[in-house]
Amino acid sequence: MTRYALRRLAIGLVQVLAVVTAVFLLVQALPGDAAVALAGDNPDPRRIEEIRAAMGLDQPALDRFGAWLSGLARGDLGVSLVSGRPVVEFLADGLGPTLILAVVSLVLLVPLSVLLGVVAALREGGVVDRVLTTVTVGLHSIPEFALAVVLIAVFGVQLGWLPPTAVGADLLAQPQVLVLPLVVLLARPVCSVSRLVRAGMIDALASDHVRHARRLGIGEQRVRFAHALPNAVAPAVQQLARTTDWLLGGVIVVEAVFVIPGLGTILVDAVAGRDLPVVQGLAVVFAVTTVLVNLVADLVGFRLAPRSAVVA
Amino acid sequence: MIRVLLVAVPVVLALVGPLFVSDDVPRGAPFMPNSALGTDFVGRDVWQQVLLGGQTVVLVALLATVFSYAVGVPWGVVAAMSRVVDDILMRPLDLLLAVPSLLVLILAAAIAGPGLPVLIGVVTLVNFPDVARISRGAALEIAARPALEAMRLQGESWWRTSVVYTGRSMLRTLAADAGVRLTGALYLVASASFLGVGVPPDAADWAVMVDRNRVGLFLQPWAVVVPALLIVALSVGLNLTFDRALRKEAV
């Protein structure tokens, strides 16, 4: 297992480098650059040239990438083109809110989606199942911003029960500002994860070993939760990994609508501003989390499906 | 019955809606309640926009889903055939999966500029690695089945073994996936509009309508609610239909 993890980490390193290179090329391919973005409306071409020179954008792209890479090797992510602040500071600023959102979402998501999936599976084809399917799929297909707009309009503005945004708030000191964003964040993953749990649970409940466990006189609740469920969650773990990835990758829409300045906001701003070092720094963070999250998911997956470890 | 209605209403509206739209639409002030569903954010009649706007949503979501499968399924099946090809084909996809899909969306759309083909391309790009992974898994399992080995022993052609049999056997797995994937495609189209990529901001498109008219939610809720409900109805209807089809097949 350890050897497997180490090998995966080595591959992960290559992947991170590849992602960073790809992102560099993509950002290079974008029309305009940081100078154009900074110059704003109706810019004077002369001024753009000046900004370009001031930012060092007149250097060949390859040189800049090389310099950035050698910095990375020393653990230095460089400085923002636009503001001149170290990229690490940006990431540190954005990571706080993003982590809070991601962690709280996951803590709520796992039990909730498992519960819904199990309930739907136990009533497969029945009214409860269909209602749950309709509600979760409905929520899954509503764009986040639409859901957010409605929730804010109703609970934030009309009823005034909850703060409509998190503007200027300290997320930990005023947890009530997190309620609406979390509801919006959870709507989609609850659907995708609970539907996988449901499908897995239906298969597991019909399996020979569950039938056999019942015959052995094991209580129904234990049969459901200790025998059927572990089999049902194995496929959902992969989906959870993708969700975690998504949560850590910055949930742009939710951050924008509720004014939570996390990694997603930084990403959008950095891409819009063509602030290449910041985009690169974010790409490193995203790629590393993806590699780690998927590794963890696979290790958990092996734990849940011991047979697959033999194959891997 | 409900299931059928949920799918049929949006699809029929999308397909035949444009036929009922007159060419010279009078423009008024934005968000005025002067007709059945009022006006939208640039003063166009919401009902006319609803009639016009289904085609792109349904088209983009359907085409992008179809393309994701058209690319992803052969990709996965070919990868499943040999270990060497597997590495060549699947490693780059791991890479693509390692870049957050929204970053892909933003970058790709920024490079290619707006337009429906671009949007379809981007949604396909975001979706097909997943499809390829699922198909590869399914194909690997099918390739090990005695039924396929028996066919090869019979000297069956590549077409019959790899395409007809493997394809058909993957249907169940893919059908289970398709409902959620279509929903995901609808959602991506809508999110693209929110991020301002891929579609012109005043396009007649249900997803764009939801985004652009949300500022007028307090003045003219229909402009948001009607297109949003149509999208939700389509997704829910499709998923219920797939669920039902799968349950039938399992029995």
Added chain:
Amino acid sequence: MTVVHVEDLRAVAGERVLVDGVSFALAAGRVLALVGASGSGKTTTGLALLGEHAPGVTVTGRVSVSGRVGFVPQQPAGALNPVRRIGGVFREIAAVLDGDPESLIATALRRARVPAELLRRFPHELSGGQQQRVVLAQALVGDPAVVVADEPTTGQDPITRAEIVDELASVAAQGVAVVLLTHDLDVVRALADEVVVLRDGRVAEAGPVALLDAPRSPYTRALVAAQPRVTVPFDGAEKPPLVQVNGLTARHRKTVVLRDVDLSLGAGECLAVVGRSGSGKTTLARCLSGLHARYDGSIRLAGEVLPRSLRRRSRTQLAAVQYVFQDPRSSFDPNRTVLAQVARTAVRLSDGGEEEALAGLAAVGLDEATVRRRPPGLSGGELQRAALVRALLARPDVLVCDEITSGLDTLTQASLLDLLADLPCAVVLVSHDLAVVARLADRVAVLHRGDLVEHGPASAVLGSPTHPVTIGLLGRAMEQEKRT
């Protein structure tokens, strides 16, 4: 003391009567065998003792059992939860019973002869025989009054089979009533005190086990008569080799599962491959038929080296070597009719068509109405015959059959054996059943952990075995023979 009492048991699925008026009683410490052809209602009756039935089946009649019923299902692998360690499940079972859990488990493990260190393992880390004993131990936790064992010996090699028989015998000796559902008459003879013969859900005959030696009902007589015996065959004349295997070493990933095997087989001969479970028999068969390409060494057909992979075999080469899978159901595509699939061989490999397929199928007793159904509509025995026809339509020089008789009742098995015996082509027969081997084989190859430990004419190998494994396999078979 009677612990099981069944009276007028009926099971109906829609129009169809699955079990019709079955009655029997069983006392503690006694073994009752329910025998009969496939589909005769054995499992349905067994499940009724547990108060269970398949979905869509209605059960009526009186079933009374004093005490708990333990169940040993037909496939232990499926009954064990892949994600749970063995020990955890034992503790759960014990927890719902009275008494000290630790001692309950320890007793059950001792009775089923399961070593305690297995408790820390996952099911996939156990051998088939160990899995079988674990399932038995689960059934024995907390002194059940009755154990129902469904086909406990199917697909096991003679040595394992004998071990299972011993275990059940010792369970019965400890005062537990055992209901045995099987079509293996040797096992019945070895274990049972009483026999109930089922035919199409009705009791054809019932009584003490001795009735198998003097059956009254014609059906029972046919069942018993169809059972093959291990007999040492006569030597046939030595034939020029058709198939030659030289230095065959095969791997699954990195593990070597066959080591330096040399074999030969003459035209029209039958070569039986025997050995314990996991010894590499299937791998050998698959190498021959081109389904397993990762091997060193060579396989020649009539002097010509056969390409390793099917992809590179010509049509004639494909037709020349055909393979019949152990599990017929999974070797058919459930979505197309059996006829359509069988006929493809004729179309692709011998320029024939549907008529030839129909003729071939009719020859094994499958009428057109049956084969125009899809595979799920056919019984295992029928599919097995269809699979055989599918291979034979290629008019092969060599037919490789992997375990094609296990899981069949004696009558169906007998008709299949007749068919094989009359084939003009050479046959490679992989089998656990030495009686079948003795009946058909001209030559015998014995595999043990990937090594070919004995190879020669059947009379020599079966008549004077030299390797301990052969002796073991044969010894067990002969032992059972002797008991009858």
Added chain:
Amino acid sequence: ATPAAPQASAPKAGGRLRAAFAGGGAKEVLDPHLANLFVEAARAKAMFDKLADLGADVSAQPRLAEKWEPDATLTKWRITLRDTKFHNGQPVRAEDVLASYARILDPNRAFRAKSSLSLVDLANSRAVDARTVEFALKRPFIEFPNALAAFGAYIVPAGAEDFSEPVGSGPFSFVSFEPGKSVVLKKNPDYWEGAPHLDELEFVIANEESARANALLGGQVQYAHDLTPTTARSHTDGRIAIHRSPNSAVQAFAMKLDRPPFDNRDLREAMFLLADRQQLVESVLAGSGQVANDLFGKGYQYYADDIPQRTRDLDKAKFLIRKAGAEGLTVRLDTSTAAAGMVEAATVFADQAKGSGLTIEVVTGNKDSYWSDTLKNGSLSSFRSGAMPIETHIAQRLLSDSGTNVTKWARPEFDELYRKAVSTVDVGERTSLYREMQRSLHAEGGYLMWGFADWIVGAAPNVGGISTAPANTLDWARFDKVWLG
């Protein structure tokens, strides 16, 4: 149907006001010379002063400069500074002014005010005494105060380079900064124009318009900058007060005069006549604005308000199109989402051109490179501009050598008029020169300016003292005059 902004009670001292602005994310900085976004401009204005700033009619008004006097050649300007101090207690000296301008004009850097100040001849400018600066200009320029009021031309203490805790002379002083999130300021009790009413001022960032509006509705902020007309219309129940600043931005289409088809004067006029400006204002600006007359700067100093308003005349337009031989022609209208409303306006205009013989095909381009693309490519494009003096508009966009001459309006006689105007001391004479320039632009220019958008700001009903001067002028976003009632 808009409620008049309720004038809150009499000015009251104290309290903390939170103002929500769109931001540039974590890339924002506090260096006032780098200010680019509205929020940066508002923050810079709260902490710093310029020598001059733009008044309600977008003409330069003295600020840190108490007064200015040009010499007869208009190339030497003597500026007297107010007697005031930076937040650190140091006086504001002539030296600081020269150092600030030197920093902006540094050839190796690219500050936004650089081009406006480029006519200052720094080498020959000097500090006469601690409170008097004498600027030498490279050419005569009567509008030099416009340059002093240029965006970002703030006065910082000499030698200031680190702006993590900025020190200025403005009405508020720095307390704390979290990039992309908030800036907290406190009142400068010694401000030369009188201490602000507020004790504390916090700028928070919310990029989404709806988020700013919701935060205001939810009481999380008391001031929300840049709201849409729809939001203004949605909340007429008195929960929030809406403040509109007319003439804050102009919306237009730009035709290029140096290439077909708009090198044809008749066709340009036909375009002018095709536009139904009222409808554009109605549906694109949601009624929150005024019709424009193809001229920049309505209500600003020198604006030619005597030129009659153009209205739609389809028949004449058709005639002119035919005359220009453009019947059946399809023209491509480049637009993008680079500025709000541009795409919508383009679509509406394309609709209005239906049936005129000319077909307008709207092409939405990449928003990130739109402004540089539109300078070079295409013949017809969307255009939008914020407030600036008419002189600046002409200098930047309408002279032969202007950097952002989108319409390629290049006429020696027009350049000459401009040169004459900026060296004319007499206001009346200057005004008539500006009018002459505007008449020729109105008759045959390339800008089809169809509307002026209101700038909309929302505030809690108890907030008083919010001015309705156009965006980017002195009184816009001026929190030292604001109080919490």
